[in-house]
Amino acid sequence: MKTNDVILQTATKVVFFIIFLFSIHIFFAGHYTPGGGFVGGLLTTGAIVLLLLAFDLKTVQKALPFNFTIVTGIGLLLALGTAAGSIFFNVPFFTHAFDDFTLPLFGTTSLHTAMIFDAGVYLVVVGAAITMIQTIGGDA
């Protein structure tokens, strides 16, 4: 069945980016204000779900040509790698490090290895959720 949802599709094109940027914002802000990798990932998932609702599965797959199973894998590796990386500094597994750095454009920024771990969480959430939705939806 071919539907013609011009309003929904046009609005989605804009709204998708708003939600996506918001999710990125929430992800980065997470360490100080509400947010983080989990919520950020979920929001991105929500944005993609919106795309799926407005368009069909194939179009979205073409627009976002990622294999989400691999996204999940990369996320897991990132998280595990961050946790295991501490071994090379001879500190217990999962010891995080942070410090302030002066970066161009951003000025003094606090950088934290926990952020890499959180990025792993983000990717796993997006990857796993979209994998499920795509397979269940693709079954139709």
Added chain:
Amino acid sequence: MEFVLLIFLPIVAALFVPLLFKRLKGIHTGWFVLVVPIALFVFYLGFISTTMDGGYATSELQWIPSLGISFVSYIDGLSLLFSLLITGIGALVVLYSIFYLDKDREQLNNFYVYLLIFMSAMLGVVQSDNVISLYLFWELTSISSFLLIGYWYTRDRSRFGALKSMMITVFGGLMMLGGFVLLGIMGDTYSIRELIANSATLVEHEFFTLALILVLLGAFTKSAQFPFYIWLPDAMEAPTPVSAYLHSATMVKAGIYLVARFTPIFAVSEVWVWLVTGIGLLTLFWGSFFAVKQTDLKAILAFSTVSQLGLIMSLLGAGAVAYHADDAIFKFAAFAAIFHLINHATFKGSLFMIAGIVDHETGTRDIRKLGGLMSIMPVSFTVAFIGSMSMAGLPPFNGFLSKEMFLQSMLAIRHFELYNFATWGIIFPVVAWIASVFTFVYSFYFVFKTFAGQRKSEPLPQTPHEAPVGMLISPVLLATLVVGIFFIPNLIGKWLVKPAVMAVQPDLYNHPSEVAVHVAAWHGFDSPALWMTIAVVGVGAVLYLTMNKWQKLYDIQPQYLSLNALYDSTMMFGESGMNRLSRFYMTGLIRTYLLYMFAFIVAITTATLFIKEAFVVDMDSFSPVTLYGIMTAIILVIAVVMILLAKTRLAAIIALGAVGYSVALFFVIFKAPDLALTQLVIETVSVALFLLAFKHLPSLKNHGETTRNKLGNAVIAVGVGVTVALVALSAHSQKLIPSISQYYKDTVATEAGGGNIVNVILVDYRGFDTLFEIAVLSIAGIGVLGMIRLRLARKEGKDENK
């Protein structure tokens, strides 16, 4: 450089194996893998100078320091010897496997990944100073050997053998863990070195004997001692390089290692001396006796390995006697044990490789079909001859030296006047002698029935010819060692054996040079061991020549009385019994399971609440109820009732969404923005998911619930609600200790450099939780993918069939 990290080098290398296998099709992956053991071997050689002076090296990697658990690599004489065996034999086996396994037909990526994991695990076992990390690596050897035995997983026998070895060794491993924990409680440390230092106080503890038996169970199952040996012959389903490596040179010796390592702790116990010596000797006899019965080349070697492991074990037991009697001969036994361990690794490794070559070049391992291969495969025959003669304990091969020492030790043990050894001790030399006769017989049986005599009339599956040069390098090298060690035993003794002996009996020596053993091939005619050997040769030769006449004896034992039959019936009973048990409560209805769970929660929680008189309501500390709160609660209740009354699924889904959103509103009211945000998004995504699957769901209908059913449900529902409310009220009303949130508030900026407690807890304080959660999430995602794709694929397959 922390050399403890080198333990993990093979595992890290394993990550690249699949890549190399896929990208570089032209080159056998084994060549890349070969680099790892060689590099490690050369590196570990450098430690010889340290351990020769009785020194040791340690390197620590912190793991859970608060519980006293860490990876500590502790290299002394004993661990160095094992590390060299693991990497040295490992290198030879990898080299051999390059020619044994075809690069186009075999799944080399799987094979080498498992092998490398195994190598890491083994290095971890022998170098760990911490019993918990030792246990971890120990089980990793079980798992990787399971994978290796089941490498040809399409064969039933492979899977059966893999499962059997896993069942038995993991059972032992778990027992051993129990022993370790007991030791940890007794000595208040998990470090083996500290336990050894405290061994005098451990003896008095009431758990001492229990811990001893548990640890021994681990060692006996791994080292295939009687009656646990039954897994080893079935493990021969693995590819031959694996058999040569795991089942002769390394993994099965982990049990030997464990006994040697824990000797200083347990040797003062009578039980230890009796068990280790007795079981070892029984295994020696049993294995050698049944080796003659086998017809498969690898099975003969498997039983011979069982028997040789028993020999080493009994020597370790005799070595433990040195703690009771100040007699040089018992110190000598420990030397003999370590020395025979090296010798066994060399000759058995080469023999397994020859068995593989024979299988590879003739297409069969059945000794009844073989014979007369001597002229066709001269190199293989020579290697097999050297290995077998060494195994039989004949000069001029290294097996002769350690076999003599073994006989001397067993002769001496009957003079030990404690724990009834003076009366019962006479059994030891007698059994040792009989077992040696059978060892002699099966060694001859193995080599001469395969290579000597006439070719059988029926043709072999393949036209036999000598193996390619590459395949012969490893066994020839090992055979050279067999001969070489015979002529320069004292050099090996000085470099490797004496430091290892000092590690086994640290209390008796201050320096390896005090181990006053000089290996000599000739002790003069007055040596009783020499006469015993001569008698072994005489009787063994007669038995070998008359084999056809007495081999029928083996048929007397009925199959159903064997240990294998016991294992099989235990497994069968376990399976059917558990099936019946689970069918009893598994109805296949999720309704029933939820009922069980909720009923248990309600019963246990409320009972505890009232028995412990924990139920208190303190109205003073309640938050004020706001108008928003009341309104949200009303919406929540209405939405819940709507779900119950919904006639269509769509309405139910929407009402469920309303419930979720109202809960999110509660989070907002109670100032938990993080939770509210997550809840809102989750609710949105899950409603969307529901709608996606909506088309496939059957329409909402009555599931045949009777009024009685519904009544029961209502009771449970109310019960759960009331329980949760009671617990929440009580928890809120009595605060025995200050809330932990204050701690987080104080430390979140200083410890973790963050501002948002929730997020910092997720990624830092409780990062492990999160790590495992996302792992679960990934597994769930892959599970959905697997189930649906699999179903689709099956459907398509059916369509094609039509």
